[in-house]
Amino acid sequence: MGKTVCIIGAGVGGLMAGAFLAKKGYQVTVLEKATKVGGSAGSYVRKGRTFPTGATIAFGLEERGLLDTLIKELQLDLPFQLLQHPMDIILSDRRISIYQDQKRWDEELQQVLPERQKDVQTFWKKLEQISEYVYGVTATGVSMPISRPYDLGKLPSHALTHPKAMLHLARYATWTVEDLLRKYHLESYEPLRQLIDAQLMDAAQTDCTEAALLPSSLALAIYRRGSFYIEKGMGQLCEVLAERIVELGGEVILAATVKELTYEQKKWHVTSRKRSGEFDIVINNTGISFGKGTSYADSDSFSWGAFRVDALLKDSFWHQELQGRPLPFALQIVPSKEQTVLFSDVHGPVYATFQPAYDGQGEKVLEEIMMTISIHANEDGWRKESKDVYKAIKQQITDAMFKEIQKVINIKDYLIYEESGTPLTYKKYMGKTSVGGFPLTVRNAITKPKSVRSSLPQLYIVGEQAFPGPGTLSSALSGYHAARAIMHTHHLK
Template structure:
C-alpha cells in the first residue's frame, strides 16, 4: 500500500526558499505532494530571511510581520498547517520623522486618531475625514482578500469565496468598484488635501515602503490596506522574521519533503511532460515547478522578464552598545522603527536613493540565534535604483557607497545619537544583493493601478506545470503578500494537478 501511495503522488520542485515558495510547499506537502525546495543561500527566507556576518545574525530585509492577529491572513494559513508561531504584538511600532514634525504609529485606534489630529492640526478635520474613508475602503479590501481571490481570474476557483461574500456585502463591493482605478492622490483631491505637504510626505514615506511607489501612482485599494495595517496589528517574531521561513521549512520536512540549501539551480528544461532541474546538490525530474527566486531561468520562467521597474535597496547593518536602548529609547518595546524623510540638502539620497531612510532597532542575536543582552542591532535601508550600480568603476562604486552611508548616518544622527554607541557597521548595495541572492531588485513591482488592478501578475506562467510565487506575483510586494501568493499556487495545483 505504501508503494502504491508513493507511486501516485506528484513531485514538486520549488526554486527559492522565500516565504511564498515555502508556504506553497508546506500546504502541498500536507496534502501528500512530494516537495523539494532548492535554495541558493545557506539560509531560507529570501527577502525575509537572515544571514550571518561578524558572528551575528542579521535580517536580510523585513523585520516586522503582519497578518498574525487572530483570524488574520497569515494566522489563518499557519493554523491550516497546524503551526504555532511565537510573536510579540507591538503597540507603538514606528515613528515617521518629517522635517518639522514626528508622527507616532499606534495600534490602538483611539490613540492613533488623537495622534493624527495633533500632528496634522492645520487640517485636522479634513485629515480625520480622509483617514476614516481610507479605513472604510481598507475594511472592504481586507474582507475581499480574506476570501482567497487570486487575480487575474483564469478559473472559477480563483474567485475563492468572493461570490458568496459579494452577495451579502453588495454595498462594500460597489464602493470598491467605484475606487478600483483611483490612486491615493485621487482621494487626497476629494478632501482637498493634495496640496497639504505634511500629510503627503507622511503618506509617501509609508507607501514607498509598502507599495513601492508614492501617492501619485499608488493604487488606492491595496494602499488603503497598507496604510491601515498597523491598526490591525504588527508583530515581532521571536528571534526575527527569518523564523517564519525556518518554521515553514521545518514543517515541509516533517511532512516528508526536503529543503536543500546552498544548492543554486543551474539548469531547467521541460521534456516528456516533466521538468528537469539540475542544481549543485540535487538533480531530478518533477511534475511541477514553482519559481520563488525572482530570477529567470529562460523565457517565461519569471515575471522579472517583463522589464518593469523594480526597486533595489541600499542597506547598513550595525551593532550598538546595549546602553543605547535605555538611554535613548527609554527601554521601549523592541523592535522599534523610524522612517526618516531626508533633508533636501542630502542630494545623494535623492539622486540614487529615494524615499525615507528606514531604520529598525531590534534585539541582537549571535550566529546561533542566542540573544546578546548588551547589544542592540540596527538595520537601515533606503530604496535604490539598481541600474547604475553595475555600471560604476571600482573607485566610483566605493565613493558612492561611502557617500550614501555617511548621508544616511547623518539623517539618523539628527534624530538619535547613534554614533555615540556604534560598535560595528557594514553597508551593502544592490550589487551586494546580486552576489548573495542572485538579483538586484528586492521589492517586487510598484502597486500602481496597472500592476495591482488592471494587469496583475498571475501565479501561473505561460509554461506547462510551472508557477511563479513571491513579490512579483499577485497580491504583490511584502512578506504577507508573498505568503498569500504561495497559498494561491497551492490551491491551483490541488485543483489542476490533484493526486489521484
C-alpha cells in the same frame, strides 16, 4: 507515486506553497541558492551575530488575520509580539507616531496635522474603511487575475453578504491614493502627502500619484491593524515553514543554485549545483528568469533594489527617549534635501529598525541591540562603476543615512559595528538586484495583476512579483494561491 514539485527559491512564497503542497501529499523538493532559507525575509550570520537580510516587521498575525490563518492551518509554532508603537515617521518639520490604539492614533493625527485637522480625520477614516473592505475580500482567498473558478475563493458568498463593501471597491477600483487626497482637497497639504509617500514607498514601492488606492489603503492601514515582531527575527517564519516541509516528508536543499530549467515530455528537468532531476511541477520563487515565461523579471514593470546597513549598538541605547516618548520599533525618516546623495542612486525614506541582538546560535546578546537601516536603491548604476567609485558611493550613502538618523536620535555614541550592502550584495547572495516586487500601480495591482499561473505548462510563479505583490504577507498569500491552483489542476492519484 505522488506528483513531484520542485520549488526554486526558499523565500516566503515558495516555502508557503511547499508547506501546503507537502501537507496535501505532494512530494516537495525546495532548491535554495543560499546557505539559509528566507530570501529577503531570512537571516545571515556575520561576526557571530544573526542579521536579517531584509524584512523585520510581520503583518496579518492578529487573531484570524491573513497570516495567522495560514500558519494555524499548517500548525506552525511561531512566537511573536504585537508592536503597540511600531513606527515614528519623521517629516521635514514634524514627527508622527503610529499607535495601534485607536484613541491615541486619533489624538496623534489631530496634534501633528492641526492645520487640516478635520479633513485629515475624514480622509483617514475613509482610507481605513476602504482597507477593511479590501482586507475582507483578500481574506476570501481570491487570487487575481480570476481565470478559474477556484481563483474566486469564497468571494461569491462574501459579495452576497457584503454588497455595500463590494460597491465601494468597484467605485474605487481604478483610483490612486492621490485621487482620494483630492476628494478631501488634501492633495497640496504637504505634511500629509510626505507622511503617505514615506509609507507608500516602503509598502507599495511607489508614491501617492501612482499607488492604486485599494491595495495601498491596506498597506497604509496595516501598521495599525497589526505590526508584529517575530521572536528572533523575521527569518523564523521561513525557518519554521522549511521545518514543516521536511516533517511532512519534503526536502529543503540549501546551497543548491538552480542553473537550468528545460521542459520535455511533460516533465520539467531542473539542473542545480546539488540536485538535478525531473519534476511534474515547478514553482519559481526566485524572481529571476530561467527562460521566456518562467518569471516576470523580463516584464516591462520597474522594480526597486535596496541599499542596507546592519549595525550593532550598545544596549544603553534603549534608554534614550525620542522627544519625551519611548523609542518605536522603527523610524521612517524623510531625508533632508541637502543630502543630495540620498536623491541619486538611492531614493525614498531612510528606514531604521531596532530589535534584540542574537548570536549565530540564536542566543540573545543582552548587551547589544541590532539596528538595520535601508533605503530604496535603483539597481542600474552600481554595476557600471569602478571598484573605487563603487566603494566611495557606498560610503557616502552610508554616512548620509547615519547622519539622517543621528538628527533624530544619538546613535554615534552607541555604535559597535556596521556594514553596508548595495543591490550588488543582494545579487551576490540572492541572485537578483531587484528585491522590491513591482510597484502597486493601478496597472500592476488591478488591471493587469500577475498570476501565479505562468504561460508555460506545469510552471507557477510565486513571491513578491506575483499577485498580491510586495511584502512578506503578500508573498505568503501568493504561495497559498499557487498551492491551491496546483491542487485543483494536478490531482494526486
